[in-house]
Amino acid sequence: MFPAPPQAVPSASDLSRAEIVAGLVDLLGTTKVDTDEHELRDASVDRFRKYTSVHGIFTGPIPAAIVCPGSTEEVSKVLAFANEHRINVVPRTGRTATEGGLETLVENTIVLDGSTMDDIVSIDPVNMMVTAQCGVPLQRLEDALREQGLTTGHSPQSKPLAQMGGLVATRSIGQFSTLYGGIEDMVVGLEAVFPDGTVSRIKNVPRRAAGPDIRHVVIGNEGALCVITEVTVKVFRYQPENNRYFGYLLDDLEDAVERLRTLITDGYRPSVCRVYSPEDANQHFSHFSQNKNVVVLIAEGPEGIARATAEAIENTFDGADIVDPRLIADWFENLNWGQDKIDAEKLAMLESRNLGYTTEVSVDWSNVTALYDAVMHRVKTEFPRAADLTLLGAHSSHSYQTGTNLYFVYDYDIKCPPEREITEYHIPLNAIIVEEALRLGGSMVHHHGIGKYRTPWTREEHGSAYHLLEVLKRGFDPNGIMNAGTIYPVS
Template identity: 35%
Template structure:
């Protein structure tokens, strides 16, 4: 058996639980095969690539279950509650912070067989089970003349349930918003095996919005089984624009002014000088500049007006459509980590958000903080999501740990510097990847007194602490 780096314990009643699962669900929905246990021993948390290369895993589950209906999920949660055995909801496993790692052993519940979907055209609503794959959902909608507008870079490996649980956001967010803006209704199973259904309405004032309790819940309250989301008619018009600016401040200020005027380009990405060189190497005129790509889309009349506003406000040289086409073609490629990890290079990305008034300060503080760690080869960022109030910076660092420093120690040092610099600069420690197991150590500082509230809510819903125990540190 391989070493398990994060494993805390093995549940006492696991054999009973497996027996009951097999009686209730049948053997086609459960597995204890080593290959399956290995597949669910990790997610896409990048430091774990280094562990896997050394023949170590984060933690094995004891059993994997693939429910096919919400009734199956009810049975699983009931059994887990009765036996006091941990349950970890699992979607695509593309989470990047260890949120789905079964650190206390127990049952991994992969919901991907639950993927039914239907469109309610007059209401502009899609209803789908949460195991549905992101790309499949968007393609299904596109074929019927609609879009959800939720295109994360992980569109292909992630699921609807994972999007809600991590509060994910897509590349077209400046127009369509994040998953929280799309969610109208939700169904989830919570301990001791109870279905909670909050129906979709255009708006409702029926107490605190409990739908939102599950947004960003990272699998600690229950298993989300279904959701109702807003959809849009597929855009009839699309304009591609790009610019080269002298400074990051010029580009940020241009976007700030565009949003103040009420225009909502779907995609806006501002790359610092390092990332412009890396992504737009084909375009000589962008060399040494800050590159921006913008896509405006929607109803032709509205899109034309928004395009004019972008052209009026952007401080930078127009670079035309080609850089945007290049971005569209390359935006899902993430091969660097698997190429460089075997060479010992440690890479990760860190996304944070900040108000406009602190934006440039935060960018420089975080880049410099990461660069101050011995071994860091580069630290860079692009601004990837925008609001009238501020911006998300998506930092990337890469480095080689110095002699006698392990990859994990090096990784933690860089993260610690970045998180502290973010908090000191007035930012929030996560914009969309969430907390998981890795970021939990900085969550209490960010939430302050509200962290205790989060813990209390968790323990009221899940009194035996069986639903994704340890995640987010609660």
Template identity: 25%
Template sequence: MCEKETEVQSQIVNIESVIPKNRLAVLKWNGWGYKDSKFQVTEKGIIRFTGNRYAIGETDLPFFTQWVQEVLNIDLNSRNVPRNNFESLELPLSIVPDDFLNALKTIKIDYTVDDLARLSRSHGQTLYDIYSLQHGKCYPRISDIVVWPRNHEEVVNLVDLVNHHDVVLIPFGGGTSVSGAVTCPENEKRCIVIVDTSQMNRLLWLDESNLLACFEAGIIGQDMERELRKQGYTCGHEPDSYEFSSLGGWVATRASGMKKNVYGNIEDLVIDAKMVTPKGVLEKNSKVPRMSCGPDFQQIIFGSEGTLGIITEVAIKIRPLPKCSVYNSVIFPNFESGVKCMREVARQRCQPASIRLMDNTQFKFGQALRPVGSIFGNMLDILKRKYLTGICGFRLDSVCVMTLLFEGTRSEVDNHKNRIFQIAASFNGVIAGEKNGERGYMLTFVIAYIRDLALEYNVVAESFETSVPWNNTILLCNSVKKTVENECKKLNIQHYLISCRVTQTYDTGCCVYFYFGFNWTGLDDPVLIYHHIESAARDTIIASGGSISHHHGVGKLRAHWYKKNTPKTVLSLYSASKKNLDPKNVFAVGNLITFPLSKL
């Protein structure tokens, strides 16, 4: 047994990352995703998606072009050219104490004070972040220095060093945060060190007997999945940001994935994790499936958002690759029918790997993103439309679509599909086929690119999410939409979009994801206006029984609601943990609760 354990844990594999150390060689510095992938307007005035990484790559999108013009009143002949050169920004100077820099050199961790390296790791993907980079002013505070530890031991040495020199550490994974979690606190006077974990991306061991694997926390989601698939396994965790977010970031924000019904959320997948704090390493140091040994204090790692330490290694559950993966979809006459169907699916506990429901606005949006088909394909679309409206009696202005992904053996998938379709039929659902299901699932990875195009044409947009009990779901969705509508009327915003989808289901409730954007032509400070309206919407969410967040975390954007809606006893426990694990407030990122910037 001991020999086998040693053999398993010695299988260290170096993994080539999709995001190199020089991340800007591949990724945009002032937008979402890959440099070669984006929506742009051609000389003919048609929106096109570039690159070949996605299914709609190098494709003209005339339906989408028409949709944005009609819904958001976009003038495609009037473009706000985004800033392409960061040197026009007035960056805060890098101030690194000599004694700390000399000490850093002794522990031989790679570092840089390069301006673009500091800037590109001092922000996430909030509307404020990207608008500031493309069209506004630089952030009032960015990091002073970036470091790249290569393993757990180097992180231990680094934390000891900064604790001694009273320097601030902010962990940085994939940079996909939409909560302001990696934003440098504006009033922090101490030297701020960004800890880029990208070089900690190895597979440390894989235990096939117990279906476990241990990775360093800096590994990017798609790299981890690629490595597991080479050996016939999967972890099944697939958030929308899966291409760019890191394993450590998932743990730090209590992430959820599109296939959580089969594989679980991140807290269900993790069997052990190491987090380096100024007071030592927090870990279970065990691979057993469960323990009843008092309170599980390691749970404080989940959702800690860089405030207590740096996550360095994570042991996760894995599963053999499914033999069969099949997409499908169902159309309902209205959103209420779709929600009732999802509730019944959850009640019977027969959710497939992924089940998501888009409201009518998102349904039309998804249809608009389809490319021009062949004559035969267009005829089929017309026939399907006539079938829905003429025979089924559906109204195209109210229908919604549920996308499905089934995994398992062929017989398991077939049986599962039949069961879901029977439930859907009882709520007037009509099977819409595999193609629509797959397109709806894959478009998730492309949608994030749209915001960069929108900013070029006077549109600001963002998403926000919540979890809510089943009996409040419809009320919450309708109330949030009404709140946004009322706020837009007050501000004389005439062209806007507010839509929602149900993305994850549970026994007792679901996750609802909202998209909101508006044309800000004629208005000043669109980002401030957006945050005002979203804040009103989030107040409505909480008043309707929803949570502050389902999977995006708290960061700085939602800290107000966290403090207001979290019991004082819980806040005091978190404060006590912070004071015990980080008495000098080295991890002064400022998420969740704002602590004094100096020693606690």
């Protein structure tokens, strides 16, 4: 039995839709309050419902307004107003969310769009940090840093579109994470606004032992506790001239994962460490993958470190078939997704009725291939529409001392009306992967966030520690106005 999609929730507000809009116009003026019907419809979903939305089908509550505050003070005013009148608020920035975090589950929601708060506040090349408002796209920040020979080291595939607020709110991770870490390793300090309008600024210090690390109340909150208005992240020297690219073909997934584990646990940190199953490899590397597992690695950093890392890679993958490094470098050049690829995907979905989604989980080293095998087996034997799958595979793309992630990819032909795509295909596949990750002691979500579609398992994910999450919600959002149904299941 697979879970049902989240259900619409009636508004708890004492104000009508028109009164909410009028109140927002009073606070911000008409130019910052958008009630255009098409914009509102689009704002009711994210990429979890990309197939239904491309067909113009919007079945959930349509928000009352999209507001675009120009300052932290205006964010504070909007939240205080929403809190007083119990209006649901969904924050957004780059709108690349994939897990339903942007769905407006409650009637007459306010969508709070931070993308117009887009100043790069300061670049500090001495103390190696950059401060940016929530609406700065990561690509723009990187371009500005690279002019000074610097980089954030953060490179999610959505870098051209995703913005700093959303990147921090989802605990995002980039392709070079094994060297630079996830966003949680990069955030030095930040500013956030809480539902009652309180503005909290966590100062920038190299480290401190002044109680629990309160940055982590904000990082990964997915708009369910507060709105992030500004962030400061570390920067590093950008030295691509030292990069060395590696590719290998291996017959056996377990062998590939074991060599990766050896490399990492021996203490090496290539920026990129990826192992693709043969099925997944075929969609990226059909020109050389030969139906084998493909390993992709990049050694980077200061010259001496890059050289030592490269030597360790060559030793660890000794005996595997070597791929021409130029093929790996070329592949990286075209990996990121801008608006052009999103638009092309929309056209393709309409023309071909074939769609691809992903579910990313993590697990310790001992259980990587067990998880892969279990998911492949269950999907093939239990998923009622297995015959419609055109791709099912996985890759590991972010590795740690104790384990790695598995990023499952699945494409399918849609042989049902568009409005049933989610329940017939996406939810069952997502459920199988999440259940198997939890069964093997892993995490049900590695980097996309819980959104609204993995909430059936939030309690199981956290076990007895779910209590801590509940206390955070009660403490920071007692009226339950922040992004209802995200992280926390609707009660």
